[in-house]
Amino acid sequence: MIYAVIMGYGTIGSGVAEILERDKDRIAAGAGQEIQLKYVLDLRDFPDSPVADKIIHDFQTIEEDSQVKLVVETMGGLKPSYSFVKACLNAGKHVVTSNKALVAAHGTELLALAKEKKVNFFFEASVGGGIPIIRTLYRCLLGEEIQEITGILNGTTNYILTKMDKEGSLFDDALKEAQALGYAEQNPEADVEGYDTCRKIAILSAMVTGKEVNYEDIYTEGITRITDMDFRYAQKLNASVKLFGTSRIDGPVVHAWVAPVMIGKDHPLYGVSDVYNGILVKSRMLGISMYYGSGAGKLPTASAVVADLIEAAQNEAYHVPLGWNSERLSVADMGSFSSRYFVRIAGDVSQRADQVEALFGAGEVVVLDGADEFAFITPRMREADFKEKAIALDIPWQKEGKQGILQIIRAEL
Numbered sequence: 416m417i418y419a420v421i422m423g424y425g426t427i428g429s430g431v432a433e434i435l436e437r438d439k440d441r442i443a444a445g446a447g448q449e450i451q452l453k454y455v456l457d458l459r460d461f462p463d464s465p466v467a468d469k470i471i472h473d474f475q476t477i478e479e480d481s482q483v484k485l486v487v488e489t490m491g492g493l494k495p496s497y498s499f500v501k502a503c504l505n506a507g508k509h510v511v512t513s514n515k516a517l518v519a520a521h522g523t524e525l526l527a528l529a530k531e532k533k534v535n536f537f538f539e540a541s542v543g544g545g546i547p548i549i550r551t552l553y554r555c556l557l558g559e560e561i562q563e564i565t566g567i568l569n570g571t572t573n574y575i576l577t578k579m580d581k582e583g584s585l586f587d588d589a590l591k592e593a594q595a596l597g598y599a600e601q602n603p604e605a606d607v608e609g610y611d612t613c614r615k616i617a618i619l620s621a622m623v624t625g626k627e628v629n630y631e632d633i634y635t636e637g638i639t640r641i642t643d644m645d646f647r648y649a650q651k652l653n654a655s656v657k658l659f660g661t662s663r664i665d666g667p668v669v670h671a672w673v674a675p676v677m678i679g680k681d682h683p684l685y686g687v688s689d690v691y692n693g694i695l696v697k698s699r700m701l702g703i704s705m706y707y708g709s710g711a712g713k714l715p716t717a718s719a720v721v722a723d724l725i726e727a728a729q730n731e732a733y734h735v736p737l738g739w740n741s742e743r744l745s746v747a748d749m750g751s752f753s754s755r756y757f758v759r760i761a762g763d764v765s766q767r768a769d770q771v772e773a774l775f776g777a778g779e780v781v782v783l784d785g786a787d788e789f790a791f792i793t794p795r796m797r798e799a800d801f802k803e804k805a806i807a808l809d810i811p812w813q814k815e816g817k818q819g820i821l822q823i824i825r826a827e828l
């Protein structure tokens with residue numbers, strides 16, 4: 416038998432406790448020994464919960480209990496999770512976490528500490544909820560050279576964008592629904608501004624390059640500026656708008672970014688809707704492979720945590736090598752990234768389209784009935800060149816007091 420504790424009895428932590436009890440025989444068979452939940456650390460009491468008699472409020476109890484070998488961290492945030500996790504690893508305990516903020520900010524140090532102490536630091540649930548992507552990278556694709564990872568990595572924003580696309584919902588209403596369903600972060604700004612996706616693509620980039628990634632180096636744009644008008648154009652183009660986290664590895668040049676992207680129906684990630692996440696991996700031998708499933712929510716995320724617990728119990732006496740080292744990855748400037756761009760422009764198409772096309776080159780003009788604006792989809796170009804041209808277009812209009820560019824979305828059409 417091996418003793419486990421859960422730190423943080425929120426959505427995910429309570430899911431883990433539920434599964435450990437409900438599926439204890441199956442888990443014991445997989446782990447080779449019974450995993451017994453000893454304590455649940457939380458600030459709050461849960462007198463009506465199944466773990467009422469296991470609740471403790473004092474971290475020291477865990478740190479000092481040498482029987483406790485497995486620690487689940489589902490508190491989220493950095494304080495106090497970072498110091499608690501570090502103390503647990505230092506005390507020779509295996510740690511399993513769902514906390515992407517922790518892994519993105521302190522993963523390098525915690526991985527090195529786990530190695531030094533011959534324990535494990537697993538974080539499958541930190542990216543893609545229940546989708547097995549971390550283990551896929553360090554186990555199944557071990558022989559591969561990964562060239563790209565592009566993912567819809569945030570369930571909340573995917574839920575919002577799907578509602579806006581399919582039902583014409585308003586942004587705020589869709590966000591409230593996602594919150595009620597337990598998908599959103601405590602501060603939903605982390606979802607809608609793309610910060611959560613940024614942490615996740617930073618972790619995936621570090622996994623595939625073996626180098627530390629500073630998430631602050633990743634260009635990050637959220638979905639708060641996406642409107643119903645954008646979706647009207649998207650519908651006309653048989654397209655949709657999704658929030659992507661991308662890492663493209665081209666030899667020494669790595670582009671990593673988070674942004675909304677307009678994608679057509681033939682894009683492999685087009686069908687990833689609602690709270691689901693989808694992760695596309697391009698690798699040299701396998702080519703494209705896709706990983707799809709529930710990216711948030713209590714039991715899907717608990718599924719990934721429990722898998723990590725089983726792997727830790729199986730390797731009670733060993734350190735399983737995975738992750739990255741302290742060499743810092745140099746993330747290339749967005750200016751050198753190439754894309755097509757969907758640009759909405761105010762005014763009459765008959766007066767402005769020629770000027771737009773003369774500047775950007777042959778693209779596609781899209782007109783909506785009754786709208787005092789039109790859209791233009793540029794040919795593929797470097798982002799720095801696109802920005803230069805966009806400014807050259809917009810500034811003269813602004814000087815004349817006229818509206819110019821209304822929206823810019825990267826496009827894969």
Ligand code: HSE
Pocket residue numbers: 541543544568569570571572598599600606611710711712
């Ligand atoms: N808020 C996150 C999401 C939770 O919506 O995907 C899972 O990381």
